[in-house]
Amino acid sequence: MKILLVMPWEKGYKSYRDIFSKLNAYAPLTLPTLAGIIPKDMNIEVVACDEMIENVEKYYKNHYDIVMIAFITSSSLRAYKIAKEFKTRGSYIVFGGYHTTFMPEEAKEHGDTIIIGEAEVSIPIFLKDYLNKEPKGIYNYPDVKESDRKRPDRTVLKKHKYSGVPTIIANKGCSNNCEFCAISRMSNQVPRCINDVIEEMKSLKKKLFIFFDPNFFGNRQYAINLMTEIAKLKVKWMGAATINSAFDEEIMALAEKSGCIGLLVGIESMNKQSLDSVNKKFVDPNKCKEAISIMQKHGISVNCCFVLGFDTDTEEELMSLPKQVEYLNLNFVRYFILTPGPNSSLFNRLEAEGRILTKDWSKYNQNEVVFTPKNMSKEKLEEIYKYVWKESFRIGNIFRRARNMQNANLYKKFLIFTLNVGFKFVGTGEYKEAN
Ligand code: SF4
Known part of the structure; x- marks a missing residue:
């Protein structure tokens, strides 16, 4: 068969997201x-x-x-x-x-x-x-x-088409339940056997790994046990986490010791009301700058994501986002348009309010507006989305983000600079596909 x-x-x-993945060619x-x-x-x-x-x-x-x-x-x-x-x-x-x-x-x-x-x-x-x-x-x-979690079979991939940095996943679940996110509806919180994750890492024979876990420190004890084992491998790794994990000193120390060099963090909004409205109450915009600084002191570069289009977002606030982002001293930034996943509570609420503009699912890509925003027109939100990308990726801001990295040598700062330049071309639409 x-x-x-x-x-x-x-x-x-x-x-x-797709173009970025394609450019990076992560398997x-x-x-x-x-x-x-x-x-x-x-x-x-x-x-x-x-x-x-x-x-x-x-x-x-x-x-x-x-x-x-x-x-x-x-x-x-x-x-x-x-x-x-x-x-x-x-x-x-x-x-x-x-x-x-x-x-x-x-x-x-x-x-x-x-x-x-x-x-x-x-x-x-x-x-x-x-x-x-x-x-x-x-x-x-x-x-x-746990015993149902099998090791991925990478022999089916055309390896030469991907970057040499392997992707890996230990825990697919997340205990949070942010209204716009589908992770907790899709995956349960049963992580893989740690021995198997470590054996998989050893078998890949690489020095750098990208963990696709949506919330690496979400299961705290599991993360501690896993990082304790990763530390013995003497490798580097990157992953995704919530911003408040920066205040957990044991986690941060172990992340550094185990070789963590970069974290993707969803701050989503600098408006507390917006965060509360989508059940992301654990993010406090007033503490984000401090949290980013703590992560950087541990040698971890910080890549933050922001979402535009929450009901409490105003034009004025969104236009000020690039300035607020610079204030945070982060190293990378990415913006997305709020996209209600079909049948999610967000989608059902917007539909009940008559605000879903299209069910052409190909537009549900976090890059197009598919609903009527509360405090501005669809066109205005699109215009602001383009503006924040452009503004944040002015060359001066890119330089600052590389310079912001604490505890980093010139090579690492240069790497942050070049990656930011890559983000600029993709995010501002200046990247065009050849085919
Ligand atoms: S913390 Fe992140 S992964 Fe977890 S539900 Fe919220 S957005 Fe999704």
């Missing part, structure tokens, strides 16, 4: 994770296509018994198109991922089987049913145990 795993990419829109974890879940004793040939690096069309000429497509909302139309092509060629279509989980009825119209939520338990059960010629339409097994 032959299975094709596909991660579609909607090329029609310019998603900052995705979705495809290796799915390949790792497929039981080896079933003797299944697994092929993978990541549309970030290659078009799926060339696979149309081969026959696959099953095509599994995992996708996010902005790539859903592309996923349905790909599914149709393979279905006409006789393949059995399985859908999974964020959009399938949140829009199961829609996905079911285009696929044969849908997997809701995490796939670790569902995929082996589905494959057995398929081989017995009795596959079900829906699989939904949310209770994943």
